[in-house]
Amino acid sequence: MLHPRIGNKAVVCALSASYISTFAGYPLDSLKSRLQTTKTPISVPRIALLVYREEGIVGFYRGLWIPLMTISFVRAASFTIYTRTKEFFRDHHLIDHSKLLGCAAVGGIGGAMAGSLISLGSAPFELVKVRRQLEYTIAEKKGIKLLKPPSTASAVRDIFRTSGIFGLYSGFYLHFLRDTAGTALYFLEYDGMRHLLGRFPTGEQGPTPSWFPVHANLVPFVCGSLSGVTSWALIYPMDVVKTKVQQRAMAGEMYRSPGETLYRLIRGPDPQNPKPLIAGIARIYRGLGVSALRSVTTHGLLWTFFDLVSGYIDNLPESPP
Template sequence: MHVADFIAGSVGGACGVAVGYPLDTVKVRIQTQRKLVGIWQCIHTTCRNEGVYGFYKGMSMPITTVSISSSVVFGTYRNVLQVLHHLRGKTEDAPRAKQDIFLAGFAGGVAQVSVMSPADIVKVRLQCQTQLYQGSDLKSRPKYHGPVHCLFTIAREEGMLGLYKGAGALALRDGPSFATYFLVYNTVCDWLSLEKNAQPEWKVVMLAGGIAGMCAWSVGTPMDVIKARLQTDGMGKKHYRGFLHCITKSIRTEGPGVLFKGLTLNCVRAFPVNMAVFAMYELVIRLLRTNS
């Protein structure tokens, strides 16, 4: 088993969260709150009402759990890729087949859903909770007081399965998007590397990571919208009976374009985030392999 990939994925994932979290908050609010019609309006409203802190709501849990989930993604990807490579009877230094990279990425994306789903619903609900504490009026106070309180409140009110609301949409988002992610990253590195099978230069790593992130979000945004809406459906009045009802109702009331809400922001955010993720991932991998 390639243990180094689990460690490097963990470090890269945490770095990516720190870089991209403010824009992630803006993206989630645009996808779930109809009163916010644009990126700048959302940024201005958040700054005016909540200050800079508003962009970092719920970050403490994701930075921990994304480290774990990224560890699962990268570790699963590398080990599944190794198994597929051996099943083909290839030697260790032979190039990895593109279909194997795609399948291994898909496996990595689906594998991390069990870890990611509870943390993701906590993150989304805290991001969409815009009330401020105002005196002793209970109605004006936010429902969730922090990540741990939010986690236990959801489990108490909606059961343990409530922590997995939107998990189906999350799997349908992350399977194809991570398959695209790793395929694009490896393809761009191959195109831009002067020597085949050699470690890519840092500028190639960062450019390939940024492009891979943008392509992955282009594939994953429709399911990201549905996931976010299902996850916030327990905060007040219920609007959706399930996954298919959420899709049909969203399209019927807001048009097909609703599935691409936040796409521009996702792509803008994805470039620097995934530059950071892959740069840290490759740095840690190379350090671990040098010292081993």
């Protein structure tokens, strides 16, 4: 019999797992944002050294409390929507989730629903997070010598004073598309891989197949890492464009459409002397390595602790009626 508190299980599992995974992966996310907005190629160790010299350890965790609080609750809501959507399809027998394609499709639909709905609330917080991570770059664009970065509250006031309440939703349509597509791909891949690696329709992990001899306890980490890396790689150009559009808006620079921004990132600012296509694509994917490492860390730990907490809740003694 399911535990009486099973209705809140997805929330409890997602919150506890998210706190740990977000803290572990945030320094890499901060480096990713800086790599995306630099004009000249720079290695990850070098930019990490620059951040440490200019800002110290705190530079890697600038704005941490925003994702630590918001992303954790966003993930809790996302997992709840994803879980409820899967239950709806299962209970109404709309798709046969005992088969690989059906299992992956239900996960993708649940992910798309979660990503699109959650983006409405998460967009302002991510914008502020990007602002905090790029304080020095934005100040340089404005011609300001920044001796001490403003607080999060000051950053929010500055955005509100400059652009009003809608300034917090700068680049929202790109955020919406990125989260809807990315979350759909993420859960589609995760559920598909878990099915391939022996998870039963009931959600319990069975023995792994002979062609992939990995311990059953490592399956959540492996599937979480792979789905996080691959789904993120597919939508990475959209994230680069979103970050660049938001940076220009916060720096008060002239607006450029996403298409123009993407073209200039790939081919350069001079249409008469475009950059080589390969070099432009490499520019778009700058920071993907550190982002992939962050995804392995964050999503691997997320699903590992999600399953651990879920198993702990399932094994709790039942309360009397």
